[in-house]
């Protein structure tokens with residue numbers, strides 16, 4: 001068979017069912033092989049979007065997402081998605097076409113050194129130099145992308161090699177990679193030490209992150225948290241792993257987190273970080289971060305331990321395996337629950353004094369926070385929600401209230417505007433029976449709005465709820481607060497007419513200006529049999545609070 | 560289970576991150592195209608400064624060895640090795656123990672050597688067990704191997720005689736014993 005056919009068989013062998021991509025000269029043979037393959041190809045309208053769709057697919061399902069691009073511009077268009085997947089540890093495999101082997105290095109037509117370009121933003125990558133490597137490298141790619149700390153893997157295949165005849169037999173056992181051995185178990189002694197430290201903590205807090213979701217350890221986290229009354233907070237990326245309707249839940253922490261969560265981190269005597277990487281949106285001013293706390297750090301990536309904040313009890317391994325052991329060790333110590341009473345009354349005090357609130361709109365004005373609360377209501381808090389990047393993203397994080405993992409899909413580490421719509425398409429492909437909504441920003445949506453064509457043409461019904469404030473809201477907020485209100489490059493004007501634009505793509509387009517109509521129009525959007533976009537005109541100048549100004553400490557929260 | 564000894568939070572300590580001394584890392588990598596670029600790229604991306612770097616084959620044709628030195632007063636070596644380990648083509652990393660390591664570097668020095676100063680230069684070379692490997696009318700090339708410090712010292716001696724050019728390989732190292 002041709003290399004391209006072996007590529008298809010290898011993908012099928014890895015359990016792949018869906019691929020997002022765009023063809024071109026260098027990967028024509030690949031697309032020819034796709035015709036007969038048992039795979040659904042979703043033709044995106046921009047390779048960046050194909051990449052984000054693959055990410056959305058992975059976010060929603062936990063399975064590895066796959067995207068194809070041709071050489072040169074096809075490959076470079078994938079770069080943002082690859083970087084995004086790297087930052088958020090999303091299991092993805094990118095397969096790019098490359099110019100013929102004999103043209104490599106000659107500045108051939110549509111040649112770009114994509115392996116070189118992406119070196120710092122991949123978990124691993126490889127340029128195929130012999131046709132027989134094609135299936136081998138694909139199997140390596142899936143192994144690497146989906147295990148340990150997940151991430152993007154790129155396989156670049158020259159167009160002559162993909163045509164060559166090779167033989168392929170699917171591997172019967174796991175491929176061995178000598179330089180790749182993720183640590184998963186967790187050191188038993190360290191786990192016991194952690195349990196004992198917890199038993200002696202008076203002001204403990206669980207600081208959980210995206211790693212809990214990657215580990216598929218939401219259940220294990222809940223059991224651990226409930227083995228005592230441990231307060232739980234999460235990063236933006238970990239939302240949903242712990243139910244927001246639990247009375248142990250403090251809300252998100254960090255720059256736009258709740259005061260209760262941030263103050264509790266500030267006063268904690270013991271922080272248990274679980275699959276969270278002490279990002280600067282969390283720590284703020286490092287020297288003043290959690291000054292009273294000892295740190296237990298559970299992470300599958302040894303390099304995360306003590307990278308930003310030194311750990312007192314590091315535990316390297318998979319949270320799914322470690323948490324049950326830690327729960328067991330802790331339970332065996334039979335601590336007294338009352339010892340946390342004082343801590344809880346302090347936390348309850350903050351929760352009562354500083355709940356998340358906003359000034360309700362008057363005269364029909366739609367407050368962005370209200371829009372998210374309404375979205376929660378009409379979706380019964382049960383939708384898969386993707387978002388773009390900006391204020392609207394933070395308001396979803398604050399007000400939607402996620403109770404299950406995998407349902408919150410956003411770009412946290414790279415903060416990629418234009419992520420929402422394509423990732424919604426990917427999520428819907430992964431979970432066709434679920435309601436998938438995208439909360440978009442007007443600045444962000446237009447960066448990948450062409451994907452409405454994909455959703456319509458490929459019959460992937462997603463619902464776009466556009467939080468339209470007419471601004472690059474998050475940047476406008478910073479200019480207002482920290483740059484004397486000197487607005488620069490943040491006014492989006494009145495273009496386009498979003499409802500008409502949606503209609504032009506063949507989707508349903510609606511627009512809502514009045515709070516009184518919001519519920520009904522949201523329901524109409526959800527009820528529409530197909531892709532639909534609701535342009536919600538929200539207060540243009542609303543700011544997202546509370547917030548820790550960049551580089552400040554938790555104590556300095558404003559708003 | 561439930562052993563009585565207590566862990567007091569006050570007693571918990573974090574590991575030390577800066578060691579304050581020079582480190583020699585001996586890294587075994589798969590001998591494939593692009594591996595050196597991955598290692599070098601990692602250093603530049605993470606802002607780690609490499610002092611010296613030497614790459615060469617090993618007894619196994621599939622494996623190359625990268626020996627690099629860096630300053631543990633500036634960089635948390637632990638973080639450096641952990642990041643290196645994440646590269647799939649990196650097979651093994653050894654942070655060489657100074658006392659248990661033989662480290663050597665080779666250098667070539669070209670010095671301008673007028674007839675009257677030649678004798679003195681040749682004497683230096685002998686003291687340092689260096690070899691004169693090229694002689695021309697106006698210049699000599701001297702080859703010297705040794706520890707980093709020895710080569711530094713030799714350079715200091717030669718400088719006043721008109722050092723024209725020099726090249727150093729960077730240290731390579733093996734641990735003593737088995």
Ligand SMILES: Cc1cc2nc3c(=O)[nH]c(=O)nc-3n(C[C@H](O)[C@H](O)[C@H](O)COP(=O)(O)OP(=O)(O)OC[C@H]3O[C@@H](n4cnc5c(N)ncnc54)[C@H](O)[C@@H]3O)c2cc1C
Pocket residue numbers: 087088089148149150208209210211212214215216234235236237238252253254255256257274275276277278279281282298299300301304317318319320389390393394411412413414415416474
């Ligand atoms: C506009 C904007 C505002 C933001 N504001 C905030 C904010 O207010 N608060 C906030 O929290 N974030 C905020 N972020 C996101 C922030 O930038 C980071 O992306 C986020 O904090 C990182 O989340 P995390 O620590 O959970 O790490 P992730 O990036 O999700 O990393 C997961 C960690 O888990 C580990 N891991 C993976 N698998 C496993 C496993 N099986 N077992 C154990 N560990 C595992 C990984 O090694 C990694 O260390 C904002 C982003 C944007 C764009």
Ligand SMILES: Cc1ncc(C[n+]2csc(CCOP(=O)(O)OP(=O)(O)O)c2C)c(N)n1
Pocket residue numbers: 388389390391392393415416417440441442443444445467469471472473474475
């Ligand atoms: C691709 C990209 N370019 C620029 C930015 C910087 N940026 C962050 S938020 C933001 C504004 C987002 O505006 P919008 O999508 O309308 O969302 P809002 O903040 O108004 O809710 C910008 C420009 C970014 N994150 N991504």
